[in-house]
Amino acid sequence: MFFHIVLERNMQLHPRFFGRNLRENIVSKLMKDVEGTCSGRHGFVVAITGIENIGKGLIRDGTGFVTFPVKYQCVVFRPFKGEILEAVVTMVNKMGFFAEAGPVQIFVSNHLIPDDMEFQTGDMPNYTTSDGSVKIQKDSEVRLKIIGTRVDATEIFCIGTIKDDFLGVINDPANA
Amino acid sequence: MSLVTDSPVHSSSSDDFAAFLDTELDSKSSASSASDDEAPNQHHSDSAASSSPDQDKEAEEDDDSDFQSKRVKRSKVETLEIVEDDGGAASLASLKHNSEVSISKEICTHPGSFGTMCIVCGQLLDGESGVTFGYIHKGLRLGNDEIVRLRNTDMKNLLRHKKLYLILDLDHTLLNSTQLMHMTLDEEYLNGQTASLQDVSKGSLFMLSSMQMMTKLRPFVRTFLKEASQMFEMYIYTMGDRAYALEMAKLLDPGREYFNAKVISRDDGTQRHQKGLDVVLGQESAVLILDDTENAWMKHKDNLILMERYHFFASSCHQFGFNCKSLSEQNTDESESEGALASILKVLRKIHQIFFEELEENMDGRDVRQVLKTVRKDVLKGCKIVFSRVFPTQSQANNHHLWRMAEQLGATCSTELDPSVTHVVSKDSGTEKSHWASKHNKFLVQPGWIEAANYFWQRQPEENFSVNQIKN
Numbered sequence: 217m218f219f220h221i222v223l224e225r226n227m228q229l230h231p232r233f234f235g236r237n238l239r240e241n242i243v244s245k246l247m248k249d250v251e252g253t254c255s256g257r258h259g260f261v262v263a264i265t266g267i268e269n270i271g272k273g274l275i276r277d278g279t280g281f282v283t284f285p286v287k288y289q290c291v292v293f294r295p296f297k298g299e300i301l302e303a304v305v306t307m308v309n310k311m312g313f314f315a316e317a318g319p320v321q322i323f324v325s326n327h328l329i330p331d332d333m334e335f336q337t338g339d340m341p342n343y344t345t346s347d348g349s350v351k352i353q354k355d356s357e358v359r360l361k362i363i364g365t366r367v368d369a370t371e372i373f374c375i376g377t378i379k380d381d382f383l384g385v386i387n388d389p390a391n392a
Numbered sequence: 393m394s395l396v397t398d399s400p401v402h403s404s405s406s407d408d409f410a411a412f413l414d415t416e417l418d419s420k421s422s423a424s425s426a427s428d429d430e431a432p433n434q435h436h437s438d439s440a441a442s443s444s445p446d447q448d449k450e451a452e453e454d455d456d457s458d459f460q461s462k463r464v465k466r467s468k469v470e471t472l473e474i475v476e477d478d479g480g481a482a483s484l485a486s487l488k489h490n491s492e493v494s495i496s497k498e499i500c501t502h503p504g505s506f507g508t509m510c511i512v513c514g515q516l517l518d519g520e521s522g523v524t525f526g527y528i529h530k531g532l533r534l535g536n537d538e539i540v541r542l543r544n545t546d547m548k549n550l551l552r553h554k555k556l557y558l559i560l561d562l563d564h565t566l567l568n569s570t571q572l573m574h575m576t577l578d579e580e581y582l583n584g585q586t587a588s589l590q591d592v593s594k595g596s597l598f599m600l601s602s603m604q605m606m607t608k609l610r611p612f613v614r615t616f617l618k619e620a621s622q623m624f625e626m627y628i629y630t631m632g633d634r635a636y637a638l639e640m641a642k643l644l645d646p647g648r649e650y651f652n653a654k655v656i657s658r659d660d661g662t663q664r665h666q667k668g669l670d671v672v673l674g675q676e677s678a679v680l681i682l683d684d685t686e687n688a689w690m691k692h693k694d695n696l697i698l699m700e701r702y703h704f705f706a707s708s709c710h711q712f713g714f715n716c717k718s719l720s721e722q723n724t725d726e727s728e729s730e731g732a733l734a735s736i737l738k739v740l741r742k743i744h745q746i747f748f749e750e751l752e753e754n755m756d757g758r759d760v761r762q763v764l765k766t767v768r769k770d771v772l773k774g775c776k777i778v779f780s781r782v783f784p785t786q787s788q789a790n791n792h793h794l795w796r797m798a799e800q801l802g803a804t805c806s807t808e809l810d811p812s813v814t815h816v817v818s819k820d821s822g823t824e825k826s827h828w829a830s831k832h833n834k835f836l837v838q839p840g841w842i843e844a845a846n847y848f849w850q851r852q853p854e855e856n857f858s859v860n861q862i863k864n
C-alpha cells in the first residue's frame with residue numbers, strides 16, 4: 217500500500233555546506249539519504265514530495281556539525297499481511313515462483329499455487345493448468361495475497377499466495 | 393542505516409501515521425496479527441500496555457519485528473479493553489484463533505523459509521534450520537522433508553521428459569582461467585586474440601578485465617552443452633566463488649538457456665572443500681557429475697565421470713606441477729572433434745540411451761550409477777593385464793589405483809604370466825615380464841594406456857602407448 221505521509225528527520229551537516237545554498241544542500245542530502253531506503257515501520261520511501269519545514273540548527277559540541285530537524289512529505293510503500301498486491305514474476309522453478317512489486321520481493325511456494333496448476337520444465341519454466349488455459353511464467357503479471365512480510369534496511373521480503381478466489385495471472389505475456 | 397543514526401527524534405506526525413495504519417489494517421487482517429501474538433520471537437509483547445509518545449519514538453528506530461510487536465501490543469490492548477468492557481473476552485480470542493486456523497488449516501510444519509518467513513504460513517521463524525539455496529534466490533532455505541518432496545516430484549517430471557541431471561564443474565572441465573598477472577611472455581600474443589564480450593556466443597577466449605582474468609573455453613564446449621541439454625537438466629557446480637561462477641555461466645550460456653538459477657558455487661556448499669549433492673534438487677540415482685577433481689566428491693564417486701584436466705594456460709600447468717610448455721604457449725589447443733568433451737558426450741549418450749531404452753521394463757529401480765558402472769566395465773572388456781614394475785614391490789598390488797581402475801574398466805588383472813594375458817603394463821621395456829610380452833607377441837603398454845582409457849571411455853590404440861618409444 218502507498219501512503220503519503222510526513223516524516224521528520226534530524227540532518228547533520230558539515231559546516232562546508234552552510235551559506236546561501238544551505239536549504240538546497242539539506243534537501244539534496246535528505247533525498248540521497250532517505251529515498252530508496254526502508255524502515256520496518258513505514259516501509260520503502262519511494263520519493264520525497266515536499267519539505268514542510270526546516271527547524272533551527274543545533275551545533276554539536278566539539279565537532280562543528282550542525283543538526284537540523286527537517287519535516288518532509290514523502291510517498292512510502294509498505295506491504296501488509298492480508299493485502300492484495302499485483303506483481304511481476306521474475307523467476308519460476310519447481311519450488312514455486314518469485315515476483316517483484318517495486319522493491320518488494322515475493323515468494324509464492326508451490327504449496328500456495330492452486331493444485332490444478334502443474335510445473336513444467338524447459339527453456340521457459342512455468343506453472344500451467346491441465347487444460348493449458350492459464351500459465352504463469354517469467355514476466356507474467358499476477359495478483360497475489362501477502363501472508364507474511366519482513367522489512368530489511370534495503371529490501372522487503374514477502375510470502376504470497378495465489379490459492380484463493382480472484383488471485384492468479386492478470387496478464388500473460390505469451391498472449392500479449 | 394543513516395536514517396536511524398542521523399535521526400533519533402521523530403515527529404508526532406509519524407505516530408499519527410502508525411496509529412492510522414494500526415486501526416485500518418489490524419481490523420482487516422486481525423487473523424494475521426493474532427498469529428504474530430503467538431510468534432515466539434515477539435519478546436516484549438507484554439511490556440507496554442499503553443503507547444506513550446516516548447515509546448513510539450523508540451519503536452521507530454527498530455526493525456520490522458518491533459513494528460510487528462508494536463502492532464501486537466496494540467491488538468492486545470484492544471483485546472484487554474474489550475475484556476473489561478463486556479467480559480466476553482473468550483469469544484473474541486477464540487474468534488481470532490479460528491480465523492487463523494482457517495488460513496493454515498492445520499499446524500504448519502514450516503517446510504522452508506524465504507527471508508526467514510515460512511514459505512507456507514508466512515510466520516517469522518527464528519531458527520535457521522534446513523539447507524540454504526542462495527543460488528536459486530537470496531534468502532531461500534528448505535528443510536529436509538521439503539527437499540525430499542521436491543526431488544520426488546521433480547524426478548517424475550524429468551523422467552517424463554526423458555532427462556537426467558548433469559552436474560558440471562567449471563575449471564579444467566569446461567574451461568581454463570588464469571590471472572592476468574600469471575601470464576607468461578609466450579602467452580602475450582593471446583591479448584590480441586580475445587573475443588568481444590558483446591556477443592560471447594562466437595568466441596572462446598575472453599578477457600575479463602574487471603576480474604583481472606583471462607578465460608579459455610574448452611574446445612567443443614558449446615556443442616557439448618547444446619547436445620547435453622537435450623538429455624539432461626544441467627547445473628554448474630564450482631569451487632570458485634559466486635561472482636566468478638556467474639561470470640563463467642554468462643560465457644558458457646549467453647542465452648541463459650541452460651543454467652538459469654542452477655549455478656552452484658562454493659558459497660552454497662554445506663561442507664568446506666567438498667561438493668555435495670545435498671544442494672541439488674535431484675535424486676542421486678539420476679545424477680551424473682563431470683569433474684576433474686575426484687576428491688571434491690568423496691560421497692558421490694559413483695555418480696562421477698572423471699574428466700581429463702584441461703590445461704590451456706601456463707599458470708594452470710605450473711599449478712599442477714607440469715613443467716612442459718602449455719597449450720597456449722605452443723599456440724595450439726585440444727582437438728575439437730576428438731577431445732575430452734566430444735568423447736564424454738558419446739558416453740553420456742550411451743548412458744542416457746541405456747537408462748531410458750534398455751531399462752524400460754524396470755522404471756522404478758533404475759539407477760544411473762549402475763548404468764555408469766556397466767558402461768565403464770565395457771571399456772577394457774576382454775583384456776587381461778599383468779603389471780611389471782608399476783607398483784612398489786612391498787605394496788599390495790590389488791590396492792593400487794591402476795589395478796582398481798583397470799578392473800572398473802572391465803579388465804582382469806593378474807600377477808602371473810600365462811597365455812591368457814593380453815597386456816603387460818610397464819614403464820620399462822627391460823623387465824622380465826616386458827621381455828616375455830615381446831617374445832609372446834603380447835601388447836606391452838605404458839600405465840598411461842589405462843588412464844587414457846579411463847578418461848576417454850574407450851580402449852586406446854596400444855601403439856600410442858608403446859614402451860619402447862619412451863626413453864626413461
Ligand SMILES: [Mg+2]
Nearest residue numbers: 561563564684
Ligand atoms: Mg575443476
Ligand SMILES: [Zn+2]
Nearest residue numbers: 500502510513
Ligand atoms: Zn509455516
